[in-house]
Amino acid sequence: MINGISINYYLLLSTVLFIIGAVGVMARRNSIIIFMCIELMLNAVNLLLVSFSTLHNDASGQVFVFFIMAVAAAEVAVGLAILSMIYRNVKSIDTDLLSNLKK
Amino acid sequence: MLGYTITQWLFGVLSFLAIMFALMVVFSRNPVNSVLYLVMTFFCIAGHYLLMNAQFLAIVHIVVYAGAIMVLFLFVIMLMNLNEDTEPQRTQITKIIAGVAGGLLLFVLVGSLKGTEQLQLQSYGASQIGLVKNLGKVLFSEFLFPFEIASILLLAALVGSIMIGKKDIK
Structure with missing residues (x-):
């Protein structure tokens, strides 16, 4: 180890961030927090893409991250519109109350 | 240090x-x-x-x-x-199960990554590909078509979120 950082540390960091997001999705009932945890998982993957792009000195990975950001922005806009619509109808965003399709 | x-x-x-x-x-x-x-x-x-x-x-x-x-x-x-006060909480047992499931996932992923090769990020800090100039060249030559498609995606998201968010659609 002279100057750089081994790719393994980036792999570990991304894995840990991804799993924190996954645990958040499983452990919380507030839809908005679940949504935020999905954003966290997306960012863990983005970080790994950028680090591999730097490793291979290839710009395609960073362009791909740019497109992922555009898709994430679109996803958040539509998702939050759906959540505010649910809140208007059900007066709550608790995921356990949204079980109408089960009946 | x-x-x-x-x-x-x-x-x-x-x-x-x-x-x-x-x-x-x-x-x-x-x-x-x-x-x-x-x-x-x-x-x-x-x-x-x-x-x-x-x-x-x-x-x-x-x-x-x-x-x-x-x-x-x-x-x-x-x-x-x-x-x-309005925050819904899962039961304690569900939280513990979520934690255990996450821990197991971490165990499996770290175990699978353990044997990987130790590659150094060579041009670390001196890499030129992330600069606006170089990335712009790649984006507007090689990835021009996906870039234009992304604009259509954003337009669709814009229209979709307005349609969903409207109170009553006539």
């Missing part, structure tokens, strides 16, 4: 902060605090991008995530007037 270079110190500190703030996002009871901790996590990830000399992505990350997406989250939380 203890045999580590300044880059390695920065990497360690940023990683530690990112993981701590990410944990706070999941464990904080007030949704507004969760949003603010997520903004801090995004700043730490932007720091990682800067460390890899991906300057364009670092700026775009701050502008899009911390600037636009998280403000949108904050607005929606404030519109719904969510706070600690």
Whole structure:
């Protein structure tokens, strides 16, 4: 180890961030927090893409991250519109109350 | 400093902060605090991008995530007037099961990554591909068509969110 950082540390960091997001999705009932945890998982993957792009000195990975950001922005806009619509109808965003399709 | 270079110190500190703030996002009871901790996590990830000399992505990350997406989250939380008292909580047993499942997933993934080759990021910090000039050249030559498609996607999202958010569609 002279100057750089081994790719393994980036792999570990991304894995840990991804799993924190996954645990958040499983452990919380507030839809908005679940949504935020999905954003966290997306960012863990983005970080790994950028680090591999730097490793291979290839710009395609960073362009791909740019497109992922555009898709994430679109996803958040539509998702939050759906959540505010649910809140208007059900007066709550608790995921356990949204079980109408089960009946 | 203890045999580590300044880059390695920065990497360690940023990683530690990112993981701590990410944990706070999941464990904080007030949704507004969760949003603010997520903004801090995004700043730490932007720091990682800067460390890899991906300057364009670092700026775009701050502008899009911390600037636009998280403000949108904050607005929606404030519109719904969510706070600690209205926060639904899972039962203790479900939380423990979620923690155990996450721990097992971590165990499997780390186990599968353990044997990987130790590759150094060679041109670390001196890499030129992340600069606005070079990334722009790639984006507007090789990836021009996907770039235009992304604009259609954003337009569709815009129309879709307005249609969903409208009170009554005549």
